[in-house]
Amino acid sequence: MNPPTSPPTLRLEDVGFRYEDGPAVIDDLTLTVVPGRALALLGPNGSGKTTLLRLLTGGLRPVGGQITLDGVPVRHDRKGLTALRRTVQLVVQDPDDQLFSASVGQDVSFGPLNLGLSDDEVRTRVAEALDALEITALRDRPTHLLSFGQRKRVAIAGAVAMRPAVLVLDEPTAGLDPAGQEALLATLAALQAAGTTVVMATHDVDLALRWADDAAVLADGRLHTGPADELLGDTGLLTAARLRPTWAHAAAAVLRVHGVLAGGAPIPRTPEELVGYAVKSVGR
Template identity: 70%
Template structure:
């Protein structure tokens, strides 16, 4: 395990009651300052892995470590973990329960026993970070789906975690909502939060993530996103396809047409290969590295 790992699973196995193993002998780590996309087919164990990271599930064997120290599953140990790692589930309706947005976002800080003044500061900061300050008094049942997503994330951000784990955060959002959310996540990353995102969208992972972790029946493989998402055999074992940018780059090379050192991640980056003077937009997060094939 890397010394820079904030939170890590070491030789972890887990199965649900009377069920087959979901994860077996898994090693997984989240490194400070690296955006990480977690990918795999349905049933591969992504949600289980995220709940193990956040302390919602306890491994059958192996251990969860925080800054290199094993996590104790008592009140003190779990409080220490949850002030560092926060999980936001895919469906915001599974997470929101208070009458108003501000009340919902304040729940976590209040449970920490913080003074009211500190709770108000954290709530205001979280609402501002997610660009929903104007919704503070809005009843949660009157929010749009995208607003509910942002409110659920704000509730986690109010805990000021070092690691924010998001389960399919862009699912169900329209293109504008997705771009706004990615911009928000970029701001959180720049502010020092390490973000882990589970997604089925290989194009989004290539665009956004520094690293990609692919769950396969053989375990998990992690590395630079542009490298991992160009490994055809590994993607196949994970039930995924090539990102369109990698596929396009390979086609261009096969036809003897110009390519860049990295696969294009956006239409603008593709256009820049052929139209002199075209400036591609900077992606929301993540820098591509050399691409190849397994």
């Protein structure tokens, strides 16, 4: 897959949004999507996560503030939104809201065809996207005969076929079994290695800590941002956001009490890293 070149910086600046005749969902929030870094967005139901993702990708227009791409304000007209969606793609939580073609190949080709690309270029992009999501064998399969996990992958492949610099995912692991989650995370790692910046909304603090470089937590109407390992270790913030503490920070506290983990050492983010510390402790 050809990686995007010079990934752009996507930024919300003092953005506000309210639905018609309703209270403010988001008010004066600022968020920077840093190129090349994985960003996890967390918060309780109703906190505005999905609204924030739709603002980032042009699906909603802010009532205050502005959205910029590489410092240039995004215009919410046909031309401006088309330019934004060439760069930034959203995959919604329920794949059935995104899949509408008869077959997998047709669905993945829909976006590139609408860019006016040549047939050869469309075929190349579809083949690359199917390969990246490991669903090449499903190319001719009717979409209504796919499993839930397969439909999730097809929805992501449709976005990947657009070759976005920024891929935005709303709860991509929801409804997947553990093997499906692991396969998806491996796919996202490959996309990131190829140059795609990934933003993921999730309720899973352990997954966010394991996967993300940076985190953004919506709590009490405010957006808190920072490195994932630091921000997700703030138990007060997680409580305010109705999120449970991560197992990794709890395990790190025990390791420090027993002198296995030095104060400034990184915490174990995966079970494998935790086992490594345990083995080291036994060998002492």
